[in-house]
Amino acid sequence: MWSFVYHTYLVQIPYISRTPIFQLETVPYTNRIHFVIRSPLDDREYAESCFAFVRKNHSSKFLSPLHPDSVRVNLITAQLLRAVQRGLDIKNRDVALIHESSCKDVSLDARHAIESKKQGKLCKSQSQTAHLDGLAWEVIVVKNDRHVGAMSWPHGKIIVFTGLLIHLKTDAEIATALSHDIAHVVARHSSESIVYKKWFPFPLMVHFLRRMEIEADHIGMLLMAAAGFDPHIAPMVLEKQGNDIYHPSGKKRAQLLSRAKVMDEALELYREVMPAKAPEV
Known part of the structure; x- marks a missing residue:
């Protein structure tokens, strides 16, 4: 699976931090408190090193940006990134509503931020999003028909991989996979995972890495719904996935996304963007 390839690259590229940080942050959308060990700047520089390793060893398999597969994937990604940007724009518009708070960051989910303010809990539930500012997003398709997956970096x-495009036929199915990887960047999972890999015994490390994958599924489904893709597709896609060291089974992942509370949240976003296409529930 692609996660094995991704974590293999992380092992081969040594991590060096010039500006180490150890702080608690709140994940956008899920509002989970997590511990990060890298600054956003270090995240990006380390990601550049990892990506340079990939480019050096696999650039001959990179498809041209004008290749139909590259064009298609970039168009889908653009829709997903606009959904992320809309969330940031909502945050910026609503800063005035909470300007008296001493906290600096505001959740991507503005509705949650406003409601938290009413409950007097804003400082405990704010999400960090500054790491998304100025990201030079780029999607590259790699020719490998046997590799069913994708991977992302914090920069x-x-x-x-072309195997993913063979395995997933529709744009909504491809959006499910892409939104999952975008969600990893949104949630700063790369920085969080260092904590588990450095100081946790293997069984616990696997448990927490799998928890991050489940969270990326959740955030990803919200992003694809906000981009106008039917969120019902996400559990269907994940159910086809196998499991590996870092991922729960596809059946479990699909069940978690199909829960009423999770699906209803995604459907609300979907109806706001595509009311004419929203299914009757």
Whole structure:
């Protein structure tokens, strides 16, 4: 699976931090508190090193940006990134509503931020989004028909293998996979995972890495719904996935996304963007 390839690259590229940080942050959308160990700047520089390793060893398999597969994937990604940007724009518009707070960051989910303010809990539930500012997002398709997957880095680079495009036929199915990888960047999972890999015993490390994958599924489904893709597709896609060291089974992932509370949240976003296409529930 692509996660094995991704984590293999992380092992081969040594991590060096010039500006180490150890702080708690709140994940956008899910509002989960997590511990990060890298600054956004270090995240991007480390990602550049990892991506340079990939480019050096696999650039001959990179498809041209004008290749039909590259064009298609970039168009889908553009829709997903606009959904992320809309969330940031909502955050900026609503800063005035909470300007008296001493906290600096505001959740991507403005509705949650406003409601939290009413409950007097804003400082505990704010999400960090500054790491998304100025990201040079780029999607690259790599020729590998046997590799069904994609992977992303904190500096905005996303690789999609042609095996994924063979396995997933529709734009909504491809959006499910892409939104999952965008969600990893939004949630700063790369920086969080270092904590588990450095100091946690293997069983616990696997548990928490799988938890991040489940969270990326959740955030990804919200992003694809906000971009106008039917969120019902996400559990269907994940159910086809196998499991590996870092991922729960596809069946479990699909069940978690199909829960009423999670799906209803995504459907609300979907109806706001595509009311004419929203299914009757």
